[in-house]
Amino acid sequence: MQHALEFPQFRHGYYGTVVREAAAALPPAFVPRLYPVPRQGGTLSAGVPFQEKVRVPHGSYLIGFTGSSNQAAGFQLQLRAVASGEELCSEQIKHANLTGGTGASRGAYNILHVLPRPWIIVQPAELIVELFNLATSAATLQLVLWVAQPREAP
Numbered sequence: 001m002q003h004a005l006e007f008p009q010f011r012h013g014y015y016g017t018v019v020r021e022a023a024a025a026l027p028p029a030f031v032p033r034l035y036p037v038p039r040q041g042g043t044l045s046a047g048v049p050f051q052e053k054v055r056v057p058h059g060s061y062l063i064g065f066t067g068s069s070n071q072a073a074g075f076q077l078q079l080r081a082v083a084s085g086e087e088l089c090s091e092q093i094k095h096a097n098l099t100g101g102t103g104a105s106r107g108a109y110n111i112l113h114v115l116p117r118p119w120i121i122v123q124p125a126e127l128i129v130e131l132f133n134l135a136t137s138a139a140t141l142q143l144v145l146w147v148a149q150p151r152e153a154p
Contacts, residue, residue, distance in 0.1 A: 026148050028151070029150060029151055030061075030148040030149060030150060030151060031148070031149060031150075031151050032063075032146060032147070032148060032149075033056075033060075033146075033147050033148075033149050034144050034145070034146060034147075035054050035056065035144065035145040035147060036142055036143070036144050036145075037052050037054060037129045037131065037142070037143045037144075037145065038050065038052060038131075038142070039052070042140070042141070042142075043138050043139065043140050043141075044075070044131065044133040044138065044139055044141060045133065045138050046133055046135055046136050046137050046138060046139070047132075047133070048133065049130060049131070049132050050130070050131045050132070050133075051128060051129070051130050051131075052128075052129050053082070053126050053127070053128055053129075054126065054127045054128075054129055054145060055124075055125060055126050056121055056125045056126075056127070056147050056149055057125060057149045057150055058121075058122070058123050058125045058150075059120075059121075059125075059149075059150050060120075060121045060125060060147050060148060060149040060150065061118035061119060061120050061121065061147065061148045061149075062079070062088070062115065062118065062119040062121060062127070062145060062146070062147055063114060063115060063118050063146050063147065063148050064112050064113050064114040064115055064146040065112070065113055065143060065144060065145050065146055066112045066113060066143075066144050066146070067141065067142060067143040067144065068141060068142050069133075069135070069139050069140070069141040070139055070140045070141070071133070071134075071135035071137065071139040071141075072135075073133075073134040073135040073136070073139075074134055074135075074141075075131050075132055075133050075134055075139065075141050075143075076131070076132045076134060077129065077130065077131050077132075077143060078129075078130045079127050079128070079129055079130075079145075080127065080128045080130070081119075081121060081122070081126075081127060081128075082124055082126040082127065082128060083121075083122045083123060083124055083125075083126075084122070088119060112146065114146075118148065121147075127145070129143065129145070131143060
């Protein structure tokens, strides 16, 4: 199984630059961290929903996400906070509407979508990620959550 961020769409230097810039832009008490869903990459059957819990340190913020699918139809996603049941969006959203679609921009695929306002993740610091393959056949896809999490004490 392919590991997170090893899909060709994520091999561009754009992502390393974004991580460095995010680290520089965050308050000193926070560091950027990437959480892939599915954790080890994965193939989702057509029409079958997928759900995974993602745990992050208490006091973390979701700052953005990006995704990739090998099928042009892409996938829909929804994020829900376990603690409150609050959903990030009022309805499921197509990944292409937030990540620039399947085309490339200067060689970087699926540009990072930065939330207009960071979303705090409270105790228990878990998100439920729901993905739904929109293609008529199986698709290899990956969603990557970009999180600002508290820096560990030295």
